[in-house]
Amino acid sequence: MGLKEDFDAAAKEATDNLPNTLSNDEKLELYALFKQANEGDCNTAQPGIFDPKGRAKWSAWNGKKGLGKEEAMQKYIDYVASLKAKHGTK
Template identity: 50%
Template structure:
């Protein structure tokens, strides 16, 4: 399978986890997914009171400079780790 196919499969698999990962794991998965699918963060930083949006933006922006392919590989690895620790429904 190509990196894109494995990335797409991991994106589908992550939706079938038995339970929700920790907030830190969720932010990591989100940031790697965005970096792998879009590239560097291309949106303005959310306002001060948008805590969730700000955390997501900071996580994604923290991946700046990582190539799409490297981010895809890291995403696939992270999802596999979550499946191993949490399991799938």
Template identity: 50%
Template sequence: MSLQEQFDQAAANVRNLKSLPSDADLLELYALFKQATVGDADPANRPGMFDLKGKAKFDAWSKKNGTSKEDAQKAYIAKVESLIASIGLQ
């Protein structure tokens, strides 16, 4: 299975976890997914000061700037696998 296929499967699996991961895990998943699919975050697109959730997500993503698509995909797959091991799938 190619890296892209493994990434796509991990993205599908994350929707079928038995329970919702912690906020920190969700931010990590979001950041890795965005880095793998979009690339580096553009500081000009940072949400405004009243969008606390949007800012937290953007800041988590921007910490991944410089990470290659492949490395972000590998880290995302590993994160999903660790969540499946601890939470399980439906």
């Protein structure tokens, strides 16, 4: 499989097989790498102070600025694999 196919498979694995008990940091890392791989650098304004969840997601994604889409895809694939191993999922 190519990188895009591997990325899509990892995204499906993350949705279907990772436990709901992931930490907020783990969820934010998944989110940020996924967004960077699909959209590139963050292209939205930072949410307001009364949206802490939106601000956390924005900050995580914005922290990946400059990371190429292909590199983000590979990092996402590797991160999903590490989470599967850490949480004992198949």
